[in-house]
Amino acid sequence: MRPDLHHLFRIDKLPHIWCPGCGHGIITRTIGEAIAESDLDLEQTVIVSGIGCSSRASGYMNFDTLHTLHGRALAFATGVKLSNPQLNVFVLTGDGDATAIGGNHFIHAARRNINLNVILFNNNIYGMTGGQYSPLTPTGKMATTSPYGNIENNFDIPALAIASGASYVARGTAFHDKLLVDCIKEGIKNKGFSLIEAMSMCPTSYGRRNKMGTPADMLNDLKTSAVNINVAKKLTPEKLEGKFLIGTLHHKPYREFTEEYDKLIDRLRKEDI
Amino acid sequence: MTMRKASLIQGNRACTEGALAAGVRFYAGYPITPSTEIAEIMSEELPKLGGKFVQMEDEIAGMACILGAALTGKKVLTASSGPGISLKQEAIGYAAMAEIPCVIVNVQRLGPSTGGPTSSAQGDIMQARWGTHGDHPIIALCPSSVYECFTLTVTAVNFAEKFRTPVYVLLDEIVGHMRENVELPTYEEIKIIDRKKPTCAPKEYKPYKIDESMIPAMADFGTGYKWHVTGLFHDETGFPTGKTDVIDSQLNRLMTKFSKYEDEILLWEENQLEDAEILLVAYGSTARSALDAIETLRNEGIKVGLFRPITIWPFPEKVLRGKLEKLKHIIVPEMNYGQLMLEVERVCKDKVSVSGLFKVNGLPITPDEIIAKVREVL
Numbered sequence: 248m249r250p251d252l253h254h255l256f257r258i259d260k261l262p263h264i265w266c267p268g269c270g271h272g273i274i275t276r277t278i279g280e281a282i283a284e285s286d287l288d289l290e291q292t293v294i295v296s297g298i299g300c301s302s303r304a305s306g307y308m309n310f311d312t313l314h315t316l317h318g319r320a321l322a323f324a325t326g327v328k329l330s331n332p333q334l335n336v337f338v339l340t341g342d343g344d345a346t347a348i349g350g351n352h353f354i355h356a357a358r359r360n361i362n363l364n365v366i367l368f369n370n371n372i373y374g375m376t377g378g379q380y381s382p383l384t385p386t387g388k389m390a391t392t393s394p395y396g397n398i399e400n401n402f403d404i405p406a407l408a409i410a411s412g413a414s415y416v417a418r419g420t421a422f423h424d425k426l427l428v429d430c431i432k433e434g435i436k437n438k439g440f441s442l443i444e445a446m447s448m449c450p451t452s453y454g455r456r457n458k459m460g461t462p463a464d465m466l467n468d469l470k471t472s473a474v475n476i477n478v479a480k481k482l483t484p485e486k487l488e489g490k491f492l493i494g495t496l497h498h499k500p501y502r503e504f505t506e507e508y509d510k511l512i513d514r515l516r517k518e519d520i
Numbered sequence: 521m522t523m524r525k526a527s528l529i530q531g532n533r534a535c536t537e538g539a540l541a542a543g544v545r546f547y548a549g550y551p552i553t554p555s556t557e558i559a560e561i562m563s564e565e566l567p568k569l570g571g572k573f574v575q576m577e578d579e580i581a582g583m584a585c586i587l588g589a590a591l592t593g594k595k596v597l598t599a600s601s602g603p604g605i606s607l608k609q610e611a612i613g614y615a616a617m618a619e620i621p622c623v624i625v626n627v628q629r630l631g632p633s634t635g636g637p638t639s640s641a642q643g644d645i646m647q648a649r650w651g652t653h654g655d656h657p658i659i660a661l662c663p664s665s666v667y668e669c670f671t672l673t674v675t676a677v678n679f680a681e682k683f684r685t686p687v688y689v690l691l692d693e694i695v696g697h698m699r700e701n702v703e704l705p706t707y708e709e710i711k712i713i714d715r716k717k718p719t720c721a722p723k724e725y726k727p728y729k730i731d732e733s734m735i736p737a738m739a740d741f742g743t744g745y746k747w748h749v750t751g752l753f754h755d756e757t758g759f760p761t762g763k764t765d766v767i768d769s770q771l772n773r774l775m776t777k778f779s780k781y782e783d784e785i786l787l788w789e790e791n792q793l794e795d796a797e798i799l800l801v802a803y804g805s806t807a808r809s810a811l812d813a814i815e816t817l818r819n820e821g822i823k824v825g826l827f828r829p830i831t832i833w834p835f836p837e838k839v840l841r842g843k844l845e846k847l848k849h850i851i852v853p854e855m856n857y858g859q860l861m862l863e864v865e866r867v868c869k870d871k872v873s874v875s876g877l878f879k880v881n882g883l884p885i886t887p888d889e890i891i892a893k894v895r896e897v898l
């Protein structure tokens with residue numbers, strides 16, 4: 248790790264709990280880099296997470312950190328941010344945490360356009376509990392609870408976030424880490440709900456069962472399946488078949504929840520005089 | 521806010537006024553009968569005071585949201601009923617485990633399930649004690665008048681802050697919706713307790729390290745202490761641990777953290793208990809019928825008295841045991857099938873026989889029904 252990032256992490260809590268080859272460590276590092284390059288007041292920064300391998304990242308980060316309940320990180324974070332809008336609030340969550348058990352909080356936090364920076368670690372599986380299918384496990388893939396291949400459909404997370412009201416939506420991967428840092432930094436700048444889908448990988452509970460090779464092979468899959476949105480504009484639909492887009496997918500700032508609340512308080516104060 | 525005139529107000533409003541007087545400045549919840557007035561009044565009053573109200577997408581979110589706010593230093597409260605209280609249970613356990621001060625008002629309605637939204641009940645006594653999984657500490661207070669809805673909500677907020685614990689205020693629908701002409705205490709008259717904050721340097725801060733008070737100091741998020749909060753078993757630094765001896769001692773402390781404060785926490789009321797031969801143990805709106813029944817029976821020379829636990833959890837068992845000397849029988853009238861009677865029986869049955877008077881159809885237990893029950897056991 249870059250020595251200039253050490254103060255952002257709880258180095259004494261290492262080694263981390265993640266398996267060798269897990270993508271979550273790379274993504275956690277990119278969050279540190281984005282914070283380091285964003286000139287945030289570190290004492291005014293709170294990291295909230297849910298439950299899952301990904302959500303364990305909060306414990307390694309040197310801030311006020313809140314490791315909550317499965318699916319509920321966004322609801323806790325709403326309380327933190329609304330009660331003290333000065334705080335920079337990050338939410339670290341998994342694909343299961345954010346879109347299965349926490350799906351309701353996800354769409355409503357986006358709808359409020361509350362100023363949270365959400366980094367969703369998508370490894371297409373419930374990693375922590377040993378590899379059951381999630382709402383992001385691709386159709387046909389094997390999981391411990393889809394032993395004959397997954398017959399369910401997936402969410403398109405960016406589309407879900409945009410439709411729900413998120414004002415900044417982007418996607419990066421554990422391979423495209425520089426791009427991921429840039430996306431997180433843009434998300435930090437955006438005054439509203441920012442959703443960054445970070446494509447991760449779980450060699451232990453997903454890759455192995457789906458014969459995806461070594462962690463390096465899985466990283467290479469991320470490399471070859473991702474197409475930058477700027478490049479994609481010039482490509483034919485046939486060329487984009489089976490690929491996913493990375494980069495900033497949506498950016499439309501509009502009224503933010505905690506600012507609107509403060510305006511309401513001001514208005515009532517004036518009426519009182 | 522010094523002068524308060526007597527006014528005709530509802531239990532739910534008194535409860536909200538108590539919360540605001542105690543310093544609650546954050547509310548999150550989801551509407552449900554018969555608790556909704558509390559949310560409505562909060563949505564009107566909080567922004568005027570610079571506080572925040574948010575209607576969340578469900579009760580789980582409401583509970584989680586107030587815990588997030590509590591960690592930034594706010595005094596927080598949520599209100600709900602039956603189905604909503606069931607949804608909140610996981611996060612209530614989190615509050616107990618991570619020791620986050622919060623108040624949950626449960627205006628009890630007829631259950632289980634959707635049950636009777638506008639019908640009164642006292643069926644959540646055991647849920648308040650054991651609703652979330654695992655062993656955990658809890659405090660529950662039970663008002664039986666509009667005035668008490670105010671004072672006990674103040675007390676609940678104070679207990680939550682002082683003992684870093686979730687505290688229930690258990691109304692029943694009758695108490696929540698009842699209107700009484702009351703003169704509420706002025707702000708000057710009430711005692712306010714704030715949580716203990718760390719005085720050490722951030723580097724030295726251990727969020728779960730106790731002193732003789734048994735209650736660790738709590739830093740607000742955003743003040744440089746950079747601490748970790750988790751629902752996993754943790755050591756005194758707040759970080760997860762799998763060490764069985766640490767888990768053992770942490771849970772032990774949690775389960776006994778109020779023990780030395782019993783004199784402060786255990787609240788109850790007695791009526792004509794000194795010479796009583798028959799004791800009614802009643803709480804909430806049922807205690808009002810019990811008082812009425814006592815008056816009638818006393819006029820006939822029947823020696824009946826009342827013990828009204830105000831603190832339901834922890835149950836004032838030593839206090840009650842100290843009152844058993846002259847008693848021949850105890851009757852527990854309640855709007856459930858004997859939830860508190862089981863507790864009274866546990867505490868008293870080696871000395872005095874106990875029976876219950878149960879009514880679970882949405883209607884209150886009347887004085888006449890209590891009188892009839894007393895005659896039956898005479």
Ligand SMILES: Cc1ncc(C[n+]2csc(CCOP(=O)(O)OP(=O)(O)O)c2C)c(N)n1
Nearest residue numbers: 299300301317341342343344372373374375
């Ligand atoms: C209420 C509740 N239900 C189920 C679980 C068990 N559980 C813990 S983590 C998890 C899945 C996590 O998956 P994801 O959010 O994708 O994170 P990952 O481990 O893959 O990073 C589940 C089902 C739980 N802790 N709480």
Ligand code: SF4
Nearest residue numbers: 265266269300374449
């Ligand atoms: S199980 Fe998967 S997600 Fe969890 S640490 Fe291991 S590789 Fe990472």
Ligand SMILES: [Mg+2]
Nearest residue numbers: 341342372374
């Ligand atoms: Mg996952």
